Every structure is written in structure tokens, then in C-alpha cells.
Amino acid sequence: MKKNILITGASGFIGSFLVKEAIKRDYQSFAGVRNESIRKYLIDPAIHFLELDFSNDHLLDAALTKFSEQYERFDYIIHTAGLTKALHNAEFDKVNFENTRRFIHSLQRTGLVPDKFVYISSLASYGPANNGAPIQSSKIREPLTAYGRSKLKAEEYLYTISGFPFLIINPTAVYGPRDKDFFFLLKSISNHLELYIGNDQQKLSFVHVSDLVDAVFLAMESELHHQNLLVSDLKVYTSKEVNQLIKHHLNKRTLSIIVPPSVAEIVATISEGIGKLRGKVPVLNRERLKEFKALNWSVDCSEMAALGYQPQYDLDKGLKDAIAWYKEHGWMK
Numbered sequence: 001m002k003k004n005i006l007i008t009g010a011s012g013f014i015g016s017f018l019v020k021e022a023i024k025r026d027y028q029s030f031a032g033v034r035n036e037s038i039r040k041y042l043i044d045p046a047i048h049f050l051e052l053d054f055s056n057d058h059l060l061d062a063a064l065t066k067f068s069e070q071y072e073r074f075d076y077i078i079h080t081a082g083l084t085k086a087l088h089n090a091e092f093d094k095v096n097f098e099n100t101r102r103f104i105h106s107l108q109r110t111g112l113v114p115d116k117f118v119y120i121s122s123l124a125s126y127g128p129a130n131n132g133a134p135i136q137s138s139k140i141r142e143p144l145t146a147y148g149r150s151k152l153k154a155e156e157y158l159y160t161i162s163g164f165p166f167l168i169i170n171p172t173a174v175y176g177p178r179d180k181d182f183f184f185l186l187k188s189i190s191n192h193l194e195l196y197i198g199n200d201q202q203k204l205s206f207v208h209v210s211d212l213v214d215a216v217f218l219a220m221e222s223e224l225h226h227q228n229l230l231v232s233d234l235k236v237y238t239s240k241e242v243n244q245l246i247k248h249h250l251n252k253r254t255l256s257i258i259v260p261p262s263v264a265e266i267v268a269t270i271s272e273g274i275g276k277l278r279g280k281v282p283v284l285n286r287e288r289l290k291e292f293k294a295l296n297w298s299v300d301c302s303e304m305a306a307l308g309y310q311p312q313y314d315l316d317k318g319l320k321d322a323i324a325w326y327k328e329h330g331w332m333k
């Protein structure tokens with residue numbers, strides 16, 4: 001019999017790729033979505049949809065109970081549902097921590113605790129490196145943002161649950177086809193503008209969404225549990241090297257500007273204020289600026305490498321793949 005896997009946040013960027021891979025690996029695949037979720041990238045007829053309202057105990061229990069009556073249990077759950085942008089910082093705790101805790105309680109009440117619960121967190125829950133060395137899984141946690149703190153809070157909660165079989169994945173910046181955040185950087189370069197905050201030597205790490213998906217399944221199907229796994233493409237780039245690669249693939253020349261942090265703070269404050277008036281979260285706000293100013297986001301992925309993780313995309317190859325998709329689908333010329 002096929003094993004049952006539930007992927008929450010399935011309509012999102014990472015979630016939709018995880019669903020595709022689950023089907024490819026012949027899992028009976030359940031896409032956890034909200035009633036109002038856009039399902040544009042969830043069109044495979046093999047997908048079973050499971051509508052989940054993580055904010056309501058009664059509705060959550062009812063949905064899971066109904067599932068168990070027909071399919072019995074989940075072998076695996078990959079929990080990607082969460083909030084990466086918010087107008088108000090309190091929203092991060094509500095969605096990323098409280099909803100995760102509520103979901104786990106419902107799994108326990110309904111007898112649907114899986115063989116392994118994989119929580120997709122973020123490098124933001126660690127915060128940047130404090131020196132020139134890369135971030136390690138044992139690093140003292142110092143998240144810079146409300147988003148990072150909310151993800152850390154959910155992680156810490158998992159470690160308090162006796163007997164609960166979890167694994168935590170902490171990817172660095174994820175990019176690839178369909179990603180909107182990295183697309184913003186590409187558009188800036190496409191418009192001949194190359195911006196840096198403070199300096200152009202910030203250490204950065206990335207992971208293509210396809211490599212992240214491979215890492216998640218590799219870890220999920222392993223014997224590992226009760227630990228954090230950092231994921232990147234195993235390379236480190238400076239912010240200048242990143243922009244040079246983008247310019248190469250877009251065949252663009254740019255005006256390079258290094259913005260003083262004090263000026264960036266003023267711009268971020270104004271941008272954030274305008275965003276709140278419009279009801280939209282701007283790419284540059286005071287929370288994100290904290291991460292943009294940090295000097296070292298390089299990552300040590302020793303634990304993943306020990307599992308046999310071998311990423312197929314460095315940033316050069318990954319950019320070529322992402323840009324080709326953006327052009328094919330009319331996002332850019």
C-alpha cells in the first residue's frame with residue numbers, strides 16, 4: 001500500500017513543489033490547504049485535498065477525524081504552512097507558533113500522530129553568524145526579526161513534546177521558479193539598479209527549491225529525528241557575486257549604489273508606513289532591513305551532507321533555471 005503523506009501550506013511556493021515530489025515518489029499525497037487557497041500549481045489528478053483551518057480547534061479536529069475514517073492515518077506530515085510577511089508582528093506568533101501548536105494538539109487528540117512530523121522552519125530562527133564562520137545547527141539562537149522568533153518558538157515547543165517524532169528543516173534563502181521574493185531582486189537588476197546596504201561583501205547562502213525538496217525527503221525518509229538540519233547549496237556567495245551572476249544571466253549593466261544603513265533605515269520606515277496604509281507588506285521594511293544589514297548568513301550543512309545530500313543547483317545554474325521560467329511565463333522579458 002502507498003504511504004500517506006500530508007503537506008500543509010501546499011498552495012505555497014515550497015509546498016507545491018513538495019506535493020509534486022511526493023506524487024513522483026508514489027506517496028498517496030494529501031495537500032493541506034485553506035478553503036480560499038489558490039490551487040494554480042496543484043492540478044495533478046493524483047492530489048487529494050484536505051481543507052484545514054489551523055485557527056479553529058473544532059474544525060481542525062473534524063477535518064482530521066473525517067480523514068481518518070477513510071484513510072486511517074498519516075505516515076508522514078510535512079508542515080510548511082506559515083506566515084513569512086505580516087503588517088503587524090503579532091501575526092507571526094499567531095500563525096507560525098500558535099497554529100502549529102494547535103495542529104499538533106489536534107493530531108494528538110484524533111490519534112493521527114505520524115511516523116515523522118517534518119517542520120519547515122527557516123534560517124531566520126537562528127539569526128546570522130556572529131563571526132566569519134558559518135552558522136551551525138548548534139549555534140546559540142539569536143533571531144533578528146519577529147518572523148524568526150516565531151519560527152524559533154515553534155521549534156522550541158516541538159522539543160518539549162514527549163514522544164513526538166519530529167524533525168526540523170532550516171533552509172537558507174529559497175529561490176526558484178514561481179518565487180516572488182527573489183524575483184524582486186531580479187527586477188531591480190533588470191531595471192539597471194544594483195543596491196547594497198552598508199557594503200557589497202555580505203556573506204550569503206541560497207538553496208534552489210528543487211534541492212530543498214530533495215533534502216526534505218532525504219531527511220524525512222532517514223532514521224533521524226529530534227534535531228535541526230540546516231540546508232543550503234553548500235556554497236557561500238558575497239552580495240556582489242550574487243548581483244554579478246544575475247547581471248550575467250540577464251545581460252544587464254547597472255548603476256551600483258551602496259546605501260548607508262542610516263539612510264536605509266529612513267527609507268524602510270517610510271516604505272513600511274506606506275505599506276500599512278495600502279494594506280500590503282513592502283519588500284523593504286524595518287524588520288527585513290535587520291536581515292539585509294547582517295554581515296554573515298553562510299551555513300554549515302554538515303548533518304545534511306552526512307545523509308548524502310548533494311545539491312544539483314549552485315546559484316549560477318539555479319538562476320538560469322529560475323530566469324528561464326520567469327521569461328517563459330511572462331514575468332519578465
